[in-house]
Structures are given as C-alpha cells and as structure tokens.
Amino acid sequence: MVETALDGIFVTELGGRVGTAICGSLLRQLGATVIAVEQGAGDKQAHRAQLIAGKLSIVPRADDAEMLQRLLDRSDVVLISSDVDPPCEMPATEVPGGPVVCDLTAFGTTGELAGRPWSDLQVQALTGICDTTGTADGPPVAIGVPITDFLAGTYAAGATLAALRVRRQCGIGQAIDIALFDAAFVSLNTFLGGVLTNKGSSRSRLGNRHPTVAPWNLYRALDGWVLICAGNQAQWQRLCGLIGRDDFVAPPMTQADRIARVVEIDAAIEQWTSGLSIDACIAQLVEAAIACGPIAPIDQYPREANLDYRGMIRRLTDPVTSKQIFVPASPLRMSVSPGLAADRIPDIDADREIVRHLAEAPRPPAPAPRRVPKRPLDGVRVIEIGQYTTAPLSARHLAHLGAEVIKVEQPGGDESRTWVPHQNGRSISFRLNNTDKRSMVLDLRSVRGARVLTRLLETADILVENLKPGTLARFGFPPQRLAEINPRLVYCAITGFGTDSIYSSRPAFDMVIQAMSGFMAAVAPGALPLKSGISTADTMGAVMAIVAMLAALEYRDRTGRGQCIDLSMQDISAWLTQTAWNSNDKTAATHSIIAVRDGYVLAEADDVDLPSLLEMDRVEVAAALSAAGINASPVLSVRESAALPHTLDRRLWASIPEDDAHWPILTSPMSLLRTPPFFSHLSPVVDADGPAILAELGLLPEAVGK
Secondary structure (H helix, E strand, C coil), X not given: CCCCCCCCCEEXXXXXXXXXXXXXXXXXXXXXXXXXXXXXXXXXXXHHHHHHCCCXXXXXXXCCHHHHHHHHHHCCEEEECCCCCCCCCCCCCCCECCCEEEEEECCCCXXXXXXXXXXXXXXHHHHCCHHHCCXXXXXXXXXXXXXXXXXXXXXXXXXXXXXXXXXXXXXXXXXXXXXXXXXXXXXXXXXXXXXXXXXXXXXXXXXXXXXXXXXXXXXXXXXXXXXXXXXXXXXXXXXXXXXXXXXXCCXXXXXXXXXXXXXXXXXXXXXXXXXXXXXXXXXXXXXXXXXXXXXXXXXXXXXXXXXXXXCCEEEEEXXXXXXXXXXXXXXXXXXCCXXXXXXXCCCXXXXXXXXXXHHHCCCCCCCCCCCCCCCCCCCCEEEEECCCCHHHHHHHHHHHCCCEEEEEECCCCCHHHHCCCEXXXXXXXXXXXXXXXXXXXXXXXXXXXXXXXXXXXXXXXXXXXXXXXXXXXXXXXXHHHHHXXXXXXXXXXXXXXXXXXXCCCCCCCHHHHHHHCCXXXXXXXXXXXXXXXXXXXXXXXXXXXXXXXXXXXXXXXXXXXXXXXXXXXXXXXXXXXXXXXXXXXXXXXXXXXXXXXXXEEEECCCCCCCCCCCCCCHHHHHHHHHHCCCCXXXXXXXXXXXXXXXXXXXXXXXXXXXXXXXXXXXXXXXXXXXXXXXXXXXXXXXXXXXXXXXXXXXXXXXXXXX
C-alpha cells in the first residue's frame, strides 16, 4: 500500500463550488478520505464525474441530520462554500481536537462584497483577468475554464495543509477564509507592479505578448502556429543568430529596449518562421535551446506526447452515464508519498453505509493543547534556488506562512531583477515575487559555492528550485546526494515538462506550457490560439508547489523521511483544463461580452436585449441585467480592480516606503484566521544577507575558500 501524507485524515466536502471540489480532490490525492455530500446544486454539478472521482458520495435525506452532524464532528477538515450552500451548523474549531473549517466563497467573509454568490466568470470580469486576456484591438475574453475556482481551490488545499500542521502541533483547529476574488487578484502580479506604481504601460490586452518580456509571442509557420519565448539575454542572442539579425545584438538590447521595439522584433521573427514548417522551426529552436512549442489541441483530452508519457490521462467509467470518460491523474508526483490518481467515480449516494460507519466511529482523543505558533511555518528553513516566477513565488508564500527563506542567487543575481518596469533602478515585478526573503550569492560551479550550499542543506527543511532539469546534478547535487546530506530534506523541483520527461533538455516559459498543455486551446477556442493574460502556468505551478511541499513536510514530520517532488508545469496546466475534456459542451457557462458606453459588461447569457442598455454605463448595465435574473459584472481593468473598496477592505496589496519610493507588495490569499500569514520585509539587494548567513552557519570566508 502506498504511504500518503494525509493517512487517517477525514474530510467532509459540503461546498457547492468547483473550487471547494478542487480542494477536496487535492486532499484526496494526498491520502485523505474525502466524503462529498452531494446537495444537488452548485457549479460543480456540471462536471460531477471528474470532480468527485476518488471520493465517497452521499446525498442527504430528510432523516440524515443527526448522522451529518456526527460526520462533521468526526471530521478533521470541513470544506464549505457559505455563499452558495444551505445553512449548516459548523463544529467549534479552536477547541482541543477541533477541525479545520475552510470556507471558499466568491468574495470572502469580510469586505464590501462579502456574501455575494458570484460565479467564476463574474469574478474574472471584476478582478481584471478578462481585461488582460484578448487582443489589443478586440474585446476582453473570459477564460474558458473556471480559472478562479482552480486558483482558489489550490490555495485552499495549501491553507488547509498549513492549518493541519498547526493542529497537529498545538491540538486545535481553525477557520480558513478563501476567496475566488483574492486568488484571482494576486494572480495578476505581472501587471500589478506597473499598475500600483504608475510605471507600467496603459495597455491591458496584449494578445500573446508578455507585459515585461520580449520576444514572447505566437508566430505563423507554413502549417500553423509556433510560439517563441526568449526570456533571457542568452536566449535572445541565440535567437538573433538563428533568424539572421545580428544587428539586434550589437549594440546590445536590454529587456526594456526589446519591449520598446517589440513590433519590429516580432515582424523579423515571423519573417523567419513563415518560411518553415512548425516541426522545422521547433527543431532549430530546440537545437539553439530557445523556449518554443506548438499548440496542443483538446480532443477529448489534451493531445500531447509528454502528457501521455507521464501518465497524466486516465480513463474511468462514469456509473451515472455508463460511459468511459477521461480524467486527469494527480500532478503531485512525489517519490515517497505520491499523489494518488482516482480509481473510481462513485455513483450518486453510492457510499451511504460507509459514510454512516465513518460518522459513528469514535473520534481519536484530542491532544493536549500546546502553544499556538504565530505562523504555521515558524522554525522552517527553506532554500530557494530559483529565478523568474515559479520557485520564487512559491517560496514567497512559504515565507508569508512563517518560513525563513534563503534565496540562493547566481553571481549577478536572478535574471528577473532586470525585468521592467523599474523604480529607483530596481525591478518592481522582482520585488513583488521576492518579499520576505534573504539573499545570498553562491557560484555553484565553484568549490566554495558547493561547500556553502552543502552546509545550508544540512540545516534546511525544504529545497525548492526551478532550474533546467539536471542542473543541480551537474553542480554535484543529484537527488541521491541531497538525501545523503540531509535525509529529512523535502526537495521540490519545478520544471516545464518534469524531470522525468521526453523533453528534459528543453527550456520552457509560461506561454510554452499554456500552449503544450491544451490550456491555450481551452482559453478561447477559435482561429487564433490565445493565452491567458495572467501567467497561468507559472502561477499554478507555484501554488501547486506549495501544496506539494506542505504535504511532504507533513509526511516528513510524521515519519522522519524526506523525499523528492517532480512537479511538471505541463501536468498542472493540463489538469486545469479537465472541465473542457470529453467533448464537454459546458466548458464555461454561456456568456456574452457586451460593449457599452464606457467599456464592457460580462453577462451569463447568449442573447441580451441591447437597445435599452446602450445609453447606460457598465455598472448600470450590470445592475439592470442582475435585476432581470442574469449574472453580470462590469469588466474592470487591473487598475480599477486594485482601487475597488473590496480590494482595499481585504488588504490584498499594500505600499511600503523605502529609499524615497513606495513599493507595492501583495498579501497572501491563504487567510488562516488563527495563524494568519503576514508580510515582514521587502526583498533585499543581491547578496545582502550572505555574510550574516555564513556567520550563522559557523563559516568564515577563509574556511570555505574560493
């Protein structure tokens, strides 16, 4: 039997939202017994088979009230969606042996909009996600999968694991407040740096371009589309040589220069790609180690060879329809306590007797209450060897949860320190992703760098990195060596295609993964494949890493065994598209984007009586449609969303003064009410903490050499 991180944990899933079901699915993959109380309503019913796979099913009857109350009292975790669920009496949390109660709603339990049962699409519109997706000359686009539900559900799983850690340590549960709005807003980090400092472009929809990196786009080949992302200076220089444009290299062009000349650069690249087939383009780009890829279609499921190789696609029989359907395996690939793929889809109310037995089982004795930590990860040391987004973003969240994060940078620093826009000579987006950390520069190619890293790892609980597969091994730190250095170490590698992959030598950025996972095919089916405005693959890779690392830490603390985690951004992004599989005609709720006097309105209806609305503004149109029983929301820009009273009520961002400037920071969407995450300091300059860390390790400069 496979060992799991959450052996013995019982979860009752009441919530009617897709995000609640996503949280329950991730906890089930980690070994928890999850009981889905099906109440016949809610968004998740449209995709029941996939979202209930692997869980136990019960449908409440009129005489089940006592049994359900016993089940709630017996549960370690209760998942609810209080804005759409019928009222239910929750067990007390902050008592010895009390459960973790995670409430996932549209807007959270506080703030001006709290309690409004808005949908994923409405939240996409209100936060700015719609306004950042689409072409510059076209209307906003709503992403065709419930992206805010998936973001919130994955954050909810991470928050629940953090709360379970506190519960194990001090004996009491707590309440968690997760909002689709919060999770969606903080996912806009690539836009928010410029917006919150007035340093960024006023453009919102960039098509398939990136707001801070160029070149980054989709280009025509002879037989379709190929995307190319030259995310760093070395890739840019190799690309210039490939397309025969040495004039772009001398004099050197900075990232800011490339953004300013992006139209000219894109035209030069497409002049090269348009004379070649997709396969020919990719062959040359891969040879030059430039991030690239084709568009993977969703035909019943995402058709891509590496997803098949990694076993991400499974088939199960849906007993409700008697049809075989495609379901995703677990993206949580862990060496000792792997995420479990579902082996069954339960029939409706199939597990009544099992659930009754679980409800009647005696509750384990409550541990004696002990001191409650300020934050869940107090005392945990994390080593981050990361750059760009995924590893830095995941480590930032661990820091907010209380971990000490030491960011190990290469000489010269993380390349994303150069990304625009800048303030006082420093990258705003870099600072957003790297708050609450310490910086240390190590040249891992040197004897000195290897010695210091070895000493750091001896003291660490977690190592997270997003280097190219095999890079740490080439520096002398393969997984087996890491285990020798520290058998209790949790090692998480986040890569584009996985360390065990048919593309192990290929670089990958967010857009490449969106394309090769089927996500671009799901965003807005049409002639032009389209990425989401938010960096979905990067963000979801980081959030899933939080779940994986906290689960592995829980397993380590129970057994003493560390392990390796192989997270593939492609696996995770394909998992995100599951509601679009199986020729599902309910990929997203029916909706329209309506142009009105001052912008756009999203309405969850095909046909809207426009003449009477044309003279109204966005807020008035949305209110009129809502009064007529149609879910609607004004489509706001990122800037407008950042200024909403609800955003400010929830304290989703703050401005911190330093060196005669104000720097924006984003807070955590994982709101644990007893042990809340919080921010402590802005990101430091390169190697600001190197000497202090050496001293703490008992290492003098002469002791580690050069």
